[in-house]
Each structure stands twice: as C-alpha cells, then as structure tokens.
Amino acid sequence: MKTIIITGGAGFIGSHVVREFVLKYPDYKIINLDALTYAGNLENLKDIETLPNYQFIKADIVDAKLMLDIFENYQPDGVIHLAAESHVDRSISNPLDFVMTNVIGTVNLLNAAKHIWKDDYTGKRFHHVSTDEVYGTLGNEGFFTENTAYDPHSPYSASKASSDHFVRAYQDTYEMPIVLTNCSNNYGPNHFPEKLIPLCIHNILNKKSLPIYGDGKFTRDWLYVKDHAKAIDLVFHEGKDGNSYNVGGFNEWKNIDLVKELCKQMDEKLNNPVGTSEQLITFVKDRPGHDLRYAIDATKINQELDWKPSVTFEEGLSKTIDWFLENKEWLENVTSGDYQNYYEKQYK
Numbered sequence: 001m002k003t004i005i006i007t008g009g010a011g012f013i014g015s016h017v018v019r020e021f022v023l024k025y026p027d028y029k030i031i032n033l034d035a036l037t038y039a040g041n042l043e044n045l046k047d048i049e050t051l052p053n054y055q056f057i058k059a060d061i062v063d064a065k066l067m068l069d070i071f072e073n074y075q076p077d078g079v080i081h082l083a084a085e086s087h088v089d090r091s092i093s094n095p096l097d098f099v100m101t102n103v104i105g106t107v108n109l110l111n112a113a114k115h116i117w118k119d120d121y122t123g124k125r126f127h128h129v130s131t132d133e134v135y136g137t138l139g140n141e142g143f144f145t146e147n148t149a150y151d152p153h154s155p156y157s158a159s160k161a162s163s164d165h166f167v168r169a170y171q172d173t174y175e176m177p178i179v180l181t182n183c184s185n186n187y188g189p190n191h192f193p194e195k196l197i198p199l200c201i202h203n204i205l206n207k208k209s210l211p212i213y214g215d216g217k218f219t220r221d222w223l224y225v226k227d228h229a230k231a232i233d234l235v236f237h238e239g240k241d242g243n244s245y246n247v248g249g250f251n252e253w254k255n256i257d258l259v260k261e262l263c264k265q266m267d268e269k270l271n272n273p274v275g276t277s278e279q280l281i282t283f284v285k286d287r288p289g290h291d292l293r294y295a296i297d298a299t300k301i302n303q304e305l306d307w308k309p310s311v312t313f314e315e316g317l318s319k320t321i322d323w324f325l326e327n328k329e330w331l332e333n334v335t336s337g338d339y340q341n342y343y344e345k346q347y348k
C-alpha cells in the first residue's frame, strides 16, 4: 500500500487530481494536505470525502515544523505538490505571499520528504506541479519545450520558477527522485472565478461587463483540467526520474476570440438572442508585465507516455459551462464575502 500526500487538493486542479487518485487507486491512501485559503474549498470533493482511502489534513506548508510532524506521522511514499498561490493579478499586489507559499512552502515539503526518506529513496517520488509561465513569453511563433530557458516576468511565475529550481536542486544535491510537470492554462469545473473563463461565466450570468485586458490579443494554450489530472497520474507513475514534462492542449486562443466563443455558447445554453453576451465585452487597462503568448510543445509526454488531450476545446468549454449552470450554488458561495472586495479593488 502506498501513501501519497497531495498538497493543494482542495483547489481547482488539486481536487481533480485527488479524485482521479482516490477513485483509480483504492489501495493507495490519499492524503489531501491543504490550508484552505480563499482558493481552497472542500465542497470540491464532496462526492469522495467519505471513501476509506481519502483523508483531509488542514495545514499550511509554510509551517516547516508542522510539515516535518505530518511527514513523520504519515510516512508518505510520494508527494504530489500543487499547493500554491496561483493568480498572477494577486501576485502583482502581494508578491510576498507568493514567495512564502510557492518558494518557502515547497522547500519545507522537500525538507520534510528528505528527512523521512533518509537517503533511501526506493519507491519514493516527489512530483512538483508547475506552469508554462516559468518560460516567460513567446512572440507570434514558436513553442515552449522542456529545454526552453526560464524567463519569468510576474511575481507568480518568478516564484514558481524558483520552486522548480529548488526541486531540481534536491535531485542534483541529495539524489531525491523528483519529476516536474509544466502545464498550460487549465479550465473546467470548480475553476475559481478570478481566472478569465469562470470570471466571464459568472459575469454573463450576472449581466456584468466582461473585462478584457489591453487589446485582447494575448494568447494562451488551454487544457481541460481532467486531462491535466490524467497527465499528472501518468508522469507520477511512469515519468523518468529528474525529468520535466510539458503538458498542453495544442489549443491556442487569443483572449478576445476565446471570450467570444464563450459568449456564443452561453447565449445558446441560456436561450439568449444571438450577440447578447458579446455586448458585455469591455476593454480595460492592461495587466502590468502581461506575457503576450504561451504555447506548449507537448511532444515529449505524447511520445514517451502516450498522453494527449481527450476533448476538443469546444467540447471542454461546453462541459465546463454546463457544470457552472448546474452548480450555481457553488458559484454563489465562492463569490460571496472576500471575493467582492477583491473584485472591487481589481476592476475598479
């Protein structure tokens, strides 16, 4: 029996990873370690929370002593590390929060794993979940490969890049078996409505404007979250020690085109006259340091591990909208309270 600690399991991607592992590996003990910040929500895991191979621990990865105690108590064989501050706009207002969780928190976990594994790494693995944003920005052409030099521009991506370097350093210095995944923008159920897609779904439902930064020509590569969870499962089990794998959707959209597609699908599903939601599009002040384009070359994970996205963007977006329409209460719960204050400050 394997014990695996998944950090950040109450968040958007983490909850899909936890569900994937709990359902697929009944013999594993899956421990979801999460501080439940504004982005963490145990509602995301209601359907699996009573299963015998699942356990939740509320803990902050910035607390080094607590991490040592938890690792000593539970003796995990594997760590899949997703806990992070994850929103670029918040990193611009509060960079230090990102250093604390993303850098210090990651080093605390590496130290706790090193402490209990005591140089006997048989059957052990530390999987660090990172982002394509560490590579910086592309012009109109080219793709990020695993060999692209790091060139982060936002406090978020700088903190993730730093954590990636620490994870690799623990392999090189202490021979810890590590793997990394660097994934493109995710979307899907349970996405927190501070990010572009769920924010626009929420605003369309509330007939509020759809804020597009700058000229809307910024480009992202979008991947359905369940396909990311499957990629993490594959890399955790079959990836090569010390390797990183880029994960992407082969699916680039300019923000303005993506929002128009979203408006079209929302109008169809809500039986609105054609063009209703598009009228809400509003161009607003650009994000400082805004990266022009991200695009992932996912050839390595495709060829070595036979991974590819399972849904087209149009299908994934349709499933995502359906989920939000069926879970309006979830959306209302997460957008009450502090969310309103954040929104006022960010979009005033």
Ligand code: NAD
Binding pocket: 007, 008, 009, 010, 011, 012, 013, 014, 033, 034, 035, 036, 037, 038, 039, 040, 041, 059, 060, 061, 062, 081, 082, 083, 084, 085, 086, 087, 101, 105, 129, 130, 131, 132, 160, 182, 183, 184, 185, 186, 187, 192
């Ligand atoms: P999220 O913000 O939805 O969730 C983050 C989770 O981490 C939350 O449950 C939160 O409570 C928890 N957390 C935050 N600080 C913590 C702390 N100090 N101690 C313990 N738990 C803490 O994030 P997400 O979008 O699900 O991203 C998960 C991971 O995937 C992150 O590492 C992110 O960098 C990476 N990633 C995200 C995307 C994306 O498009 N969202 C793409 C590529 C990689």
Ligand code: TYD
Binding pocket: 088, 089, 185, 194, 195, 196, 197, 199, 211, 212, 213, 214, 218, 219, 220, 255, 287
């Ligand atoms: P976001 O979902 O915040 O993800 P990331 O910054 O990690 O890529 O943003 C996706 C793109 O959408 C990015 O180019 C910024 C842009 N954007 C807007 O135009 N308006 C918004 O209100 C938000 C949140 C993002």
